[in-house]
Amino acid sequence: MIDSQLLLAAAAVLRPGGVLTGDEVSSRSTGWISRGSLQAAAIFRPRSTAELSAVMKLCHAARQPVVPHGGLTGLVEGAHAGQHEVVISTELMTRIEELDEAGPTMTVEAGVVLETIHRRAFERGFLFPLDLGARGSAMIGGLISTNAGGNRVIRYGMTRNLVLGLEAVMADGTIISSMYPVVKNNSGYDLKHLFIGSEGTLGIVTRAILRLQPQPRSQNTAFLAVNEFSSLPKILNELNAGLGGTLSAFEVMWNDFYRLMTTPPAKQHPPLPQTYPVYVLVDALGSDEASDRERFSTALEGVMDKGLAADCVVAMNASERAGIWAIRDDIDQFHQYRPWFGFDISLPIKNMDAYVTEVREKLNAKWPDNHTFVFGHMGDGNLHLNVHVGSGDDEARHGVESIIYGALEGRQGAISAEHGVGLEKRAWLKMCRTPEELALMRTMKQALDPLGILNPGKIFA
Ligand SMILES: Cc1cc2nc3c(=O)[nH]c(=O)nc-3n(C[C@H](O)[C@H](O)[C@H](O)COP(=O)(O)OP(=O)(O)OC[C@H]3O[C@@H](n4cnc5c(N)ncnc54)[C@H](O)[C@@H]3O)c2cc1C
Numbered sequence: 001m002i003d004s005q006l007l008l009a010a011a012a013v014l015r016p017g018g019v020l021t022g023d024e025v026s027s028r029s030t031g032w033i034s035r036g037s038l039q040a041a042a043i044f045r046p047r048s049t050a051e052l053s054a055v056m057k058l059c060h061a062a063r064q065p066v067v068p069h070g071g072l073t074g075l076v077e078g079a080h081a082g083q084h085e086v087v088i089s090t091e092l093m094t095r096i097e098e099l100d101e102a103g104p105t106m107t108v109e110a111g112v113v114l115e116t117i118h119r120r121a122f123e124r125g126f127l128f129p130l131d132l133g134a135r136g137s138a139m140i141g142g143l144i145s146t147n148a149g150g151n152r153v154i155r156y157g158m159t160r161n162l163v164l165g166l167e168a169v170m171a172d173g174t175i176i177s178s179m180y181p182v183v184k185n186n187s188g189y190d191l192k193h194l195f196i197g198s199e200g201t202l203g204i205v206t207r208a209i210l211r212l213q214p215q216p217r218s219q220n221t222a223f224l225a226v227n228e229f230s231s232l233p234k235i236l237n238e239l240n241a242g243l244g245g246t247l248s249a250f251e252v253m254w255n256d257f258y259r260l261m262t263t264p265p266a267k268q269h270p271p272l273p274q275t276y277p278v279y280v281l282v283d284a285l286g287s288d289e290a291s292d293r294e295r296f297s298t299a300l301e302g303v304m305d306k307g308l309a310a311d312c313v314v315a316m317n318a319s320e321r322a323g324i325w326a327i328r329d330d331i332d333q334f335h336q337y338r339p340w341f342g343f344d345i346s347l348p349i350k351n352m353d354a355y356v357t358e359v360r361e362k363l364n365a366k367w368p369d370n371h372t373f374v375f376g377h378m379g380d381g382n383l384h385l386n387v388h389v390g391s392g393d394d395e396a397r398h399g400v401e402s403i404i405y406g407a408l409e410g411r412q413g414a415i416s417a418e419h420g421v422g423l424e425k426r427a428w429l430k431m432c433r434t435p436e437e438l439a440l441m442r443t444m445k446q447a448l449d450p451l452g453i454l455n456p457g458k459i460f461a
Pocket of ligand 1: 031032067068069070071072073074075077078079090110131132133134137138139140141142143144145146147148149150151199200201203204205206418419422455458
């Protein structure tokens with residue numbers, strides 16, 4: 001239920017089609033992960049920052065809780081809305097306002113889809129480096145609010161590193177416009193960081209100035225089989241040193257993940273035998289085809305000569321490259337093992353092997369028939385684990401979570417590397433944040449949103 005006065009007032013400040021109710025709400029999905037029917041009281045769809053600010057002022061006056069929506073590809077129930085909450089969707093804020101070649105920067109509204117940004121940057125000879133599997137749906141406002149990571153963090157950093165300027169609307173409708181198109185601005189607090197990664201709990205992102213990079217002119221990709229986990233950090237260091245800063249992905253796959261992705265019904269054939277304990281996909285983006293290729297080959301030879309990898313294939317063309325990347329990206333194969341629980345943790349590389357061993361031992365002891373697939377952006381200290389134990393009920397989930405998160409303790413780990421906390425992980429947040437850190441987070445929330453109307457219950461209850 002929603003206050004009818006609020007609906008009328010919102011309809012007056014938004015253009016036609018800006019307020020959705022009834023079937024127009026319930027016919028929508030809750031998102032990529034849960035795919036249920038949306039339960040919100042209404043959806044407000046502003047077309048500009050001014051409109052979004054106006055509806056937030058109304059919601060604030062009515063103490064109406066709101067949930068920001070982008071492309072709904074988030075994986076931690078951060079966009080979950082209850083039936084008394086109003087969704088504020090940025091889906092109609094889709095303007096690319098400017099591409100400044102001198103910057104180089106791109107100024108966009110929050111609802112622009114990542115793939116659209118990629119395309120526009122490419123057409124003008126630039127690269128927006130943020131890339132992930134949800135690129136066709138995820139919107140820049142959602143990506144900023146979750147500080148998304150993806151496939152090229154090792155080279156270009158997380159979303160936080162790619163945003164120069166930001167505009168957001170606060171809980172009371174105040175517009176904070178920090179749209180500064182420069183890397184350097186130490187004139188007081190850097191307020192954009194309040195909104196990057198805070199999952200819509202401190203403000204709603206409306207516009208951003210993104211930092212572009214030159215379009216790479218070369219790409220080299222290899223796939224390596226490795227006998228010992230302990231060789232992986234050495235390979236990473238060897239390649240980092242040998243590739244002159246062009247290493248752009250270092251994606252590790254344990255044997256079970258590799259087998260799943262290269263055995264029918266999966267479409268990919270195994271480029272290397274399925275018998276090694278661990279594999280790594282290596283990708284380098286550079287600026288000169290001939291010299292980059294040579295440097296890549298020399299660096300890989302160094303790895304092989306030192307006996308760090310047991311076997312290796314190099315992609316000779318775009319189709320072979322796509323085939324290798326498809327092994328990493330074909331996550332639909334997890335659906336062979338429904339129901340599954342997905343995890344996104346981080347910890348220092350030096351602690352990863354012992355962590356994975358402990359997790360497997362504990363899962364095997366409790367669920368001998370479990371299927372556990374481990375892979376991830378190892379170069380960023382980020383592992384993904386997908387676990388199938390038969391049941392998908394709350395008790396099974398809690399049991400698996402206790403093992404996955406419990407093994408992080410004492411290993412400098414974090415319960416979320418790149419997906420955020422949302423509703424799904426909030427009970428575990430205290431495992432990787434000190435009481436003082438949590439208290440400061442709550443102080444910030446209280447200061448910026450004293451009525452608690454912005455994305456209530458997300459990150460902490
Ligand atoms: C196939 C697949 C692959 C993925 N791969 C990766 C990956 O490699 N790395 C990674 O980091 N993530 C990955 N994700 C997760 C997801 O794509 C990211 O979390 C993405 O940033 C969500 O963007 P969205 O527009 O879909 O946001 P939504 O799902 O709509 O929202 C996500 C959160 O942000 C809030 N929000 C949305 N828009 C705004 C706004 N304008 N202002 C304030 N808050 C807002 C929401 O309330 C919610 O809390 C993947 C997801 C899928 C489905």
